[in-house]
Amino acid sequence: MKLQDKVALVTGGAKGIGRAICVALASEGASVAVNYRSSKAEALDLVHEIEAAGSKGIAIAGDVSNAAEAVSMVEQTVAELGGLHVLVNNAGIVKDTLIFNMQPDDWQSVMNVNFGGVFNGTKAALSQFMAQREGTIINISSVMGERGWIGQANYSASKGAINAFTRSAAVELARFGIRVNAVLPGFAPTDMVAELVDKGGRGIKKQIPLRDFARVEDVASLVVFLAGPDSTYMTGTCLPVDGGASAQLGLGRPE
């Protein structure tokens, strides 16, 4: 068990990739705080599942786009689970639409939750991490932060901001014993992107070198690696988990 006696907080942990991350961290012995905003029932179910498997878990309500709520999430985690060592900034939303039709709130809300959530979570955890000279932060970004997609300009920009922030934060926080890395999933069929993968599923799969979508577990296993002792010399990286999609030029073949 690589995360025995460690405490992790996963934002947006009740569903999708966040849920898989919570399960994977707990299976390595970590106590896990599952943050949720609206999915209370799913969060409580997950906590039961974590406890049934022999780890400690708690559900914490809170909106990561609100700095004060991010602070109280961290405080609650430390108070109830006895510390904090791993922060997974995972919470994210999409509001896909063409730029031509995009309203100010369509990009501002996506930016506030996706990038604002990473910023608020990171800042909230810092005094704990700096005082103990130990902490790993894993930001769940997206390959969309490095490449473009029609209808996802707002989402893509928010993820690009996360990648840039990850590098700067890693450089600034290294001397305090804190590592910061990002994971960039390709297409993982979760509720968040259901519309996209349902509509374009076959066509998208054909374009991925490994010919399949990411399983949420594929993302979670990299998060566990980055959270744990096997990656102690890694910081400031943005690692794709995308079946080779972003390595490829165009379709990687004539047609």
Added chain:
Amino acid sequence: MPAFTCGIYTYKEHGMTNEEYLPQVRSAVAEALGIDEDEVTPTATLLDELGAESIDLLDMLFRLQRTTGVKIQASDLAHYVQGGIADDEFGDEEKDVITPVGMAQLKIVMPQIVAMNLDGKLSPEKVMSYFTVENLVDLVVSRATPVAS
């Protein structure tokens, strides 16, 4: 420097404690700056002579928190030096100089400046450049004392 209200510091009465904290402060400063502990003499100034920047100060304070249990915020440093005196009483903005009231306070927390003949010449911007390792020890002691007593 921001205005700040704080209690009266009584660090002068705890000479023994200064002795205790000096090695921990020297080690925190040396580690934060990546320099040899021998270079961190009590009279060395943190910013000017040792080259500390704001991130280095933050690093020192968190290291000290770990080794001494004394929690000092980065903002406390300026507050401590200014001693609760309001900005406009502490410095004369127009002349860009520390007022006599401000100088009297600085001579308490940074006694080494008494002999430097800085009255009427010290720019507020330069104040921290005179802050020494020893002054930092005094700050740690002043913060540790209320907890101990």
